[in-house]
Amino acid sequence: MIGIIDYGMGNIKAFSNIYKSLNVSHKVVKVEEHLKDVEKIILPGVGAFDHAMRQLNRSGFLDALNDLVLNQKKPVLGVCVGMQMMANCSEEGVLNGLGWVDATVNKFNKEELNNKPLPHMGWNSVDCTIDNQLFKDISTNSRFYFLHSYYFNPENKDSSIALTGYGNKFTCAVNRGNIFGVQFHPEKSHHNGVQLLKNFSNLQC
Amino acid sequence: MNRICTNCVMDTTDIKITFDDKGVCDHCNTFYSDIKPNWHTDEKGWSEISRIAEKIKKEGKGKEFDCIIGVSGGIDSSYLVYLAKEKLGLRPLVFHVDAGWNSQQAVHNIERIVDKLDLDLYTEVIDWEEMKDLQLSFFKSGVSHIDTPQDHAFFATMYKFASEYNVKYILTGGNYSTECIRNPLDWMYYQSDDRQLKDIQKTFGTVKLNNFPTTNILWHKFYLPYVRKIQLIRPLDFMPYHKEEATQFLVDHLDYQRYAQKHFESRFTRFYEGYWLPTKFGFDTRKVQYSSLILTGQMTREEALEKLKIPAFDKEMIKHDFEYIATKLGISVDELQGYLDAPNKKYTDYKNQMWLYNFGAKVMRVLGVEKGGKR
Amino acid sequence: MLDPRIIPCLLVHNKGLVKTVKFKDSKYIGDPINAVKIFNEKEVDELIVIDIDATVENREPDYKMIENLANECRMPLCYGGGIKTVSQAQRILSLGVEKIAISSAVFDNPELIKEISSQVGNQSVVIIFDVKKKLFGGYEVYTHNAKNKIKSDLIELVEKVQELGAGEIIINSIDNDGMMKGYDLDLINKIKKKTSVPMTMLGGAGKLEDISQVIEKFGIIGCAAGSLFVFKGKYKAVLINYPNIKDKQKLF
Numbered sequence: 057m058i059g060i061i062d063y064g065m066g067n068i069k070a071f072s073n074i075y076k077s078l079n080v081s082h083k084v085v086k087v088e089e090h091l092k093d094v095e096k097i098i099l100p101g102v103g104a105f106d107h108a109m110r111q112l113n114r115s116g117f118l119d120a121l122n123d124l125v126l127n128q129k130k131p132v133l134g135v136c137v138g139m140q141m142m143a144n145c146s147e148e149g150v151l152n153g154l155g156w157v158d159a160t161v162n163k164f165n166k167e168e169l170n171n172k173p174l175p176h177m178g179w180n181s182v183d184c185t186i187d188n189q190l191f192k193d194i195s196t197n198s199r200f201y202f203l204h205s206y207y208f209n210p211e212n213k214d215s216s217i218a219l220t221g222y223g224n225k226f227t228c229a230v231n232r233g234n235i236f237g238v239q240f241h242p243e244k245s246h247h248n249g250v251q252l253l254k255n256f257s258n259l260q261c
Numbered sequence: 262m263n264r265i266c267t268n269c270v271m272d273t274t275d276i277k278i279t280f281d282d283k284g285v286c287d288h289c290n291t292f293y294s295d296i297k298p299n300w301h302t303d304e305k306g307w308s309e310i311s312r313i314a315e316k317i318k319k320e321g322k323g324k325e326f327d328c329i330i331g332v333s334g335g336i337d338s339s340y341l342v343y344l345a346k347e348k349l350g351l352r353p354l355v356f357h358v359d360a361g362w363n364s365q366q367a368v369h370n371i372e373r374i375v376d377k378l379d380l381d382l383y384t385e386v387i388d389w390e391e392m393k394d395l396q397l398s399f400f401k402s403g404v405s406h407i408d409t410p411q412d413h414a415f416f417a418t419m420y421k422f423a424s425e426y427n428v429k430y431i432l433t434g435g436n437y438s439t440e441c442i443r444n445p446l447d448w449m450y451y452q453s454d455d456r457q458l459k460d461i462q463k464t465f466g467t468v469k470l471n472n473f474p475t476t477n478i479l480w481h482k483f484y485l486p487y488v489r490k491i492q493l494i495r496p497l498d499f500m501p502y503h504k505e506e507a508t509q510f511l512v513d514h515l516d517y518q519r520y521a522q523k524h525f526e527s528r529f530t531r532f533y534e535g536y537w538l539p540t541k542f543g544f545d546t547r548k549v550q551y552s553s554l555i556l557t558g559q560m561t562r563e564e565a566l567e568k569l570k571i572p573a574f575d576k577e578m579i580k581h582d583f584e585y586i587a588t589k590l591g592i593s594v595d596e597l598q599g600y601l602d603a604p605n606k607k608y609t610d611y612k613n614q615m616w617l618y619n620f621g622a623k624v625m626r627v628l629g630v631e632k633g634g635k636r
Numbered sequence: 637m638l639d640p641r642i643i644p645c646l647l648v649h650n651k652g653l654v655k656t657v658k659f660k661d662s663k664y665i666g667d668p669i670n671a672v673k674i675f676n677e678k679e680v681d682e683l684i685v686i687d688i689d690a691t692v693e694n695r696e697p698d699y700k701m702i703e704n705l706a707n708e709c710r711m712p713l714c715y716g717g718g719i720k721t722v723s724q725a726q727r728i729l730s731l732g733v734e735k736i737a738i739s740s741a742v743f744d745n746p747e748l749i750k751e752i753s754s755q756v757g758n759q760s761v762v763i764i765f766d767v768k769k770k771l772f773g774g775y776e777v778y779t780h781n782a783k784n785k786i787k788s789d790l791i792e793l794v795e796k797v798q799e800l801g802a803g804e805i806i807i808n809s810i811d812n813d814g815m816m817k818g819y820d821l822d823l824i825n826k827i828k829k830k831t832s833v834p835m836t837m838l839g840g841a842g843k844l845e846d847i848s849q850v851i852e853k854f855g856i857i858g859c860a861a862g863s864l865f866v867f868k869g870k871y872k873a874v875l876i877n878y879p880n881i882k883d884k885q886k887l888f
Contacts, residue, residue, distance in 0.1 A: 244734065
């Protein structure tokens with residue numbers, strides 16, 4: 057059972073529609089009770105870091121979520137701001153992140169971008185730097201949809217499993233044990249995204 | 262227990278079927294006696310269609326196009342376009358009627374045909390709000406021929422266009438090779454019967470059909486051909502037409518995308534023939550299609566029987582289709598299920614012009630104009 | 637490398653899709669749901685859907701239609717038409733839409749941009765400017781299907797909305813709408829210089845070369861088109877089309 061966390065941010069329906077079409081059992085998690093039989097977690101997210109953290113803190117199930125991820129080691133996939141929330145903190149805001157991955161979230165450097173617009177919006181190629189179950193059957197340099205102005209910066213480069221270039225190359229996917237995160241939107245990346253979400257549901261962790 | 266014809270795979274789900282002492286059904290026997298002797302796909306056929314093509318070209322000189330070809334994106338009509346242009350030297354206008362159910366493959370295939378053969382395209386888009394209401398009326402009526410709105414609109418639009426612009430030749434992909442056996446009337450009543458269509462809409466519809474195109478049998482079977490001299494021609498009947506070869510040719514040369522089954526260029530028709538008809542009425546149109554292929558040597562009876570063992574639909578796909586159909590029609594899945602579970606009705610339960618079709622068919626047969634046909 | 641975005645734009649009028657020429661003479665295109673489904677299966681980059689009646693009729697967006705369309709999209713969907721409040725924007729986003737587009741509301745209440753983007757993030761807030769050439773040079777902004785003229789300067793407006801939190805700007809050329817003779821390159825040039833957020837141009841594309849021309853000149857940009865992706869050939873026959881991956885790569 058995949059639990060899609062609904063704390064008021066992110067395209068819950070898009071994930072739900074995809075898992076429905078894949079015939080994978082899933083549910084939307086709005087309260088702590090919903091987490092009971094969840095084996096894997098999707099943490100979506102759009103919008104501002106602080107706003108997202110505030111919403112999650114208010115959700116009433118943050119403790120239970122932490123327990124599932126950190127103690128019970130259930131696989132979790134953070135998407136976009138959902139991934140950024142897994143860091144310690146973000147330059148976008150003042151609140152603390154979840155701290156699930158030792159990382160910060162930084163703003164794109166305007167100079168390095170050389171007049172490229174922000175947010176980073178559109179289809180960009182994802183270069184896997186290491187073999188990972190999450191990208192099974194997805195060829196390297198596959199394109200996914202991005203929409204963000206800040207990027208995830210892990211302390212330990214080993215947790216970075218894919219890079220994307222915008223200005224410089226930045227980490228667009230991470231994995232540390234049961235914790236996964238992608239900066240792009242698999243729920244809006246056509247067949248590549250569907251494959252990635254399928255892979256996540258098939259993960260043996 | 263179903264009794265199956267010993268020659269083809271039609272069976273007693275066609276309640277009017279009869280068998281001779283060899284166990285061969287009346288569909289087969291009608292083919293052998295009425296259709297086959299008069300169906301020429303050799304030099305005789307070729308010279309006849311060439312003669313017709315010359316006539317079309319001559320009469321079309323100086324005009325933008327010399328004929329229109331109705332296309333759905335399906336194999337028959339797509340292959341016909343290729344033949345008409347490349348083999349018969351015609352200058353067709355590719356004519357498509359969009360009833361709101363085009364699959365991506367259909368749209369892709371029409372685009373390929375038009376681009377690769379460098380032809381012009383004309384599309385008529387049916388008013389979706391009216392189409393939706395009419396389709397819902399057919400669901401509510403409980404009859405089996407719920408694809409009538411699409412079929413009727415397709416032909417009505419083509420005839421109207423031909424009439425308005427005085428186009429003398431309409432080419433269609435209808436053919437004996439894959440359609441020599443027709444769906445029994447109890448399965449699919451005449452889609453051209455506008456009396457039936459109007460009665461069903463009057464009984465169950467919620468909107469008036471102001472923009473929806475209608476035709477009637479007298480107009481397009483008698484007035485148009487005999488008074489206006491607008492003719493419907495089926496070129497595929499004049500030459501050998503092998504379905505699989507034609508499909509492969511289109512795939513290899515025109516970047517065509519295959520369909521899972523006949524008529525699957527329309528999402529609605531796929532749902533209707535693949536699920537609704539078999540589930541609600543027990544009618545499997547594949548029996549009709551395979552039987553035609555058996556009679557024309559494109560499939561063996563054994564192959565057909567094997568294929569028929571597999572259900573006509575994929576369970577998962579149907580679940581999605583069911584939801585999609587309901588959403589598009591603006592109803593809930595439960596409401597659609599309700600129509601599926603409601604009592605089955607026949608075309609005779611609503612006003613119809615069957616007497617006219619019977620009369621007309623007799624006249625045509627006496628005049629030797631038409632061979633075989635529906636019953 | 638980030639690809640330029642190639643985006644079909646669909647207009648909804650009386651529940652059906654239409655295509656206009658210079659914002660007039662709407663031609664019926666058909667059912668929105670089936671069109672969106674086909675575009676999704678063709679794997680378009682993004683999709684824009686605008687309800688051209690909502691603002692003029694002063695009514696709520698058609699939430700049911702929006703939800704049905706969003707359900708068919710495995711790519712980002714941008715919806716515009718009749719959005720005046722933060723709660724409308726939030727409701728639409730919760731139906732599965734990635735971006736909301738506002739046009740006339742910007743002039744009635746510019747602070748709305750700030751309010752919405754502070755709730756949902758600026759990446760989800762798109763500002764559309766419908767723009768017409770002035771008689772003696774320059775451009776003017778219009779709303780309400782090109783009926784109401786706005787007195788402010790276009791460039792000033794472009795700068796202002798970015799300060800207020802817009803995440804994307806779409807420039808819609810009324811003059812080139814439906815003409816299929818190419819984009820207004822001067823207009824793109826004027827605006828691109830003043831945008832630090834992504835910019836998308838709409839209006840005028842008649843062939844794929846029009847898009848590659850814009851990409852060649854301007855690099856990272858969104859090219860939106862209506863007529864190009866719904867019409868085919870000299871009779872403007874309605875046929876949903878979009879370049880496949882191979883043909884798209886050739887454009888950039």
